[in-house]
Amino acid sequence: MVWTGRAVLPSLLTMSDTTGRRWHDMGGQDAGPVPMDGHDFALWEKRVDALMVLCGQKGLFTVDGLRRALEDMGEDAFESMSYYERWIAAVNQNLVEGGAYTLEELGERMQEIAARGSTYGEAQSDG
Amino acid sequence: MVERVRVKALTPPGHVRAPWYLRGKEGVIERPLGHFANPEQLAYGLKADTKPLYRVRFRMAEIWGEGAENPDDTLDAEIYGHWLEKVDTHAP
Amino acid sequence: MPHDHHDHFHHEGMSPSGHPYRADNDTPLTYWQRMEIAVRELLVEKGHLTPAEIAAQIEAMDARSPANGAAVVARAWTDPAFKARLLENASEASREMGFDIGPLNLIAVENTADTHNLIVCTLCSCYPRNLLGLPPDWYKTRAYRSRAVREPRTVLREFGLELPDHVTVRVHDSTADMRYVVLPARPEGTEGMDEAQLAALVTRDSMIGTGLPHRP
Numbered sequence: 001m002v003w004t005g006r007a008v009l010p011s012l013l014t015m016s017d018t019t020g021r022r023w024h025d026m027g028g029q030d031a032g033p034v035p036m037d038g039h040d041f042a043l044w045e046k047r048v049d050a051l052m053v054l055c056g057q058k059g060l061f062t063v064d065g066l067r068r069a070l071e072d073m074g075e076d077a078f079e080s081m082s083y084y085e086r087w088i089a090a091v092n093q094n095l096v097e098g099g100a101y102t103l104e105e106l107g108e109r110m111q112e113i114a115a116r117g118s119t120y121g122e123a124q125s126d127g
Numbered sequence: 128m129v130e131r132v133r134v135k136a137l138t139p140p141g142h143v144r145a146p147w148y149l150r151g152k153e154g155v156i157e158r159p160l161g162h163f164a165n166p167e168q169l170a171y172g173l174k175a176d177t178k179p180l181y182r183v184r185f186r187m188a189e190i191w192g193e194g195a196e197n198p199d200d201t202l203d204a205e206i207y208g209h210w211l212e213k214v215d216t217h218a219p
Numbered sequence: 220m221p222h223d224h225h226d227h228f229h230h231e232g233m234s235p236s237g238h239p240y241r242a243d244n245d246t247p248l249t250y251w252q253r254m255e256i257a258v259r260e261l262l263v264e265k266g267h268l269t270p271a272e273i274a275a276q277i278e279a280m281d282a283r284s285p286a287n288g289a290a291v292v293a294r295a296w297t298d299p300a301f302k303a304r305l306l307e308n309a310s311e312a313s314r315e316m317g318f319d320i321g322p323l324n325l326i327a328v329e330n331t332a333d334t335h336n337l338i339v340c341t342l343c344s345c346y347p348r349n350l351l352g353l354p355p356d357w358y359k360t361r362a363y364r365s366r367a368v369r370e371p372r373t374v375l376r377e378f379g380l381e382l383p384d385h386v387t388v389r390v391h392d393s394t395a396d397m398r399y400v401v402l403p404a405r406p407e408g409t410e411g412m413d414e415a416q417l418a419a420l421v422t423r424d425s426m427i428g429t430g431l432p433h434r435p
Contacts, residue, residue: 020138021147027341027392028148028191031365034377038356044252049353050276051259054268061172067343068142068170083344083359085251092258098172101261109257110250119245120252125260144394146341148368160324163396180395182326196370200388205395 023075044120045084052091061094069093130156131214132183134206142170145210149202153214154185157203165207179208279319283352287318288400289421291350292432293414295327296405309400313350320349328391329402330428335382337375337390337428338399339367345393347400351426358427368392378429401428408435 041049056063069090070077077086096103116123136151144166160182164175183206188198262268291313295302305312309325325347328336340346341364346354357363366374371388375381382388391399403425409417412435424430 020140022140025147025342026361026365027146028369029361029365031362034357034362034366034374035360036357041353044255046277046280047259047273048255049280050273051255051262051268053276053280054272055262058267060267062169064142064166064170065172067166070343071142078361081251083356085249088251088255088258092254094172095258095262100267101265105261106254106257109261110253113253113256114248118248120248120256121245123248123253123256125256144342146392146394148341160397166395182397191369196372197384197388200371200390202368202390202392204392205397207395 022071023078024071041084048084048088048091052087055091055095060100061098065094065097066090131216132156132181132206132211133214134183135210135212137210141167143167143210145206146204148190149183149185149204149206152185152190154183154189157182157184160205163207165209180205181208181211183211280348280353283349285351285421285423285426286418287313288347288351288423288426289418290414291316291318291400292402292421292426293418295402296409296417297414302402305402318350323347323349324397325350326391326397326399327402328389328399330404332404333386335375335386335388335428336399336401337367337371337388338393338401339364339390340393341365341368342392342394345398347398347426349398350400351423355423375429378424380430401426403432406432406434 052063052066055061066087067090070086073086073089077089081089092106095101096106113123116125131153132155133153134145134149134151137145138150158181160180162177163180165178166175168175182203185202185204186198187195187200187202190202259268259273263270263273291305291309294316295305295312301312301315304315305327306329309327310320310323312327313320313323313325328338330336338346340358344354344359346358348354363374368390371390372382375388393399403421405417406420409420416435420433420435422430422432425432
């Protein structure tokens with residue numbers, strides 16, 4: 001698939017105030033101590049990362065498209081969703097915009113997946 | 128020759144890579160980095176022009192003023208040419 | 220879809236790095252996990268990707284770790300000509316050592332007796348991932364992204380690093396197409412050590428600038 005190139009209006013609602021500064025543009029802001037805790041990445045997170053890299057390599061969309069979608073998701077998403085939750089949402093948005101599949105296809109597939117089982121392991125297509 | 132530049136103090140909405148805290152600030156070109164596709168077009172799935180990219184060095188005192196943690200520490204950032212304007216060092 | 224590729228090569232439930240995966244395979248399925256499965260399946264069915272490509276990409280990313288960067292640093296400490304090439308073009312120097320860094324545009328910045336470098340990405344989470352692997356969680360936090368450019372010395376103190384006043388701090392904000400890696404200064408007392416011994420002293424944080432190499 002090649003990008004058909006449709007412009008998407010940036011969301012004007014993702015600015016933190018009326019100056020034009022956007023929420024993700026954090027350099028120099030006040031913030032607390034750096035939290036030092038970390039985690040080992042889960043398999044599903046590694047898969048999201050791999051999907052992004054491969055979609056970029058295949059020309060389905062660019063890392064700038066990913067960032068644009070992440071930025072437009074707004075600050076609430078940054079606070080309430082995990083890093084790779086935001087990434088899969090942004091990957092999906094770019095793929096839908098680029099016509100890789102339709103929202104109908106996505107919605108039906110997600111419903112089908114829910115019916116396969118109640119855990120990530122059970123919900124793979126091979127059970 | 129040291130080339131002084133100022134980051135344009137523009138405030139368009141949407142995906143741009145010039146950080147807010149550097150807009151309107153003056154620095155020097157540390158080195159040119161070549162030409163790269165314009166992220167402001169790539170982000171929207173558009174065919175992108177290539178733009179020159181520069182590594183620009185700023186003094187912390189220029190960015191943060193009196194409140195700088197250490198005025199002589201520096202900050203380097205990559206800024207696309209269309210976000211930079213030359214500073215005339217020979218101005219009266 | 221075939222079983223996860225890793226199951227064929229690694230202990231059940233263990234990542235290639237030998238750590239357990241986070242226990243997500245048997246916790247309640249989330250909306251976003253369902254989306255990941257759906258996106259992956261649709262991309263495969265429509266011929267954009269193959270399961271083998273996805274597995275290979277995960278393996279390639281798992282194979283990248285701070286040990287790669289440590290090997291580059293140790294080579295630079297022992298081979299002046301290599302160090303010169305690294306500072307001239309860190310991408311080519313890393314490839315020269317056999318590391319698959321893809322299209323990464325890498326710049327190495329050198330710590331000296333009077334200069335300390337620190338890497339951050341204030342706009343998102345840019346990181347030299349193709350050399351060092353995925354970034355630590357703290358690198359992606361609001362606190363680090365916000366503060367590293369305005370009060371780097373205070374941030375470094377939180378990491379246990381107190382810099383004397385005569386050392387200039389150079390912060391590098393990865394705002395566009397370049398990625399940065401710090402070439403830390405070789406610790407004193409390492410004169411007789413070989414490359415492998417030196418590489419063991421190089422920490423991930425010392426290559427981001429939030430730490431120093433171990434002392435022997």
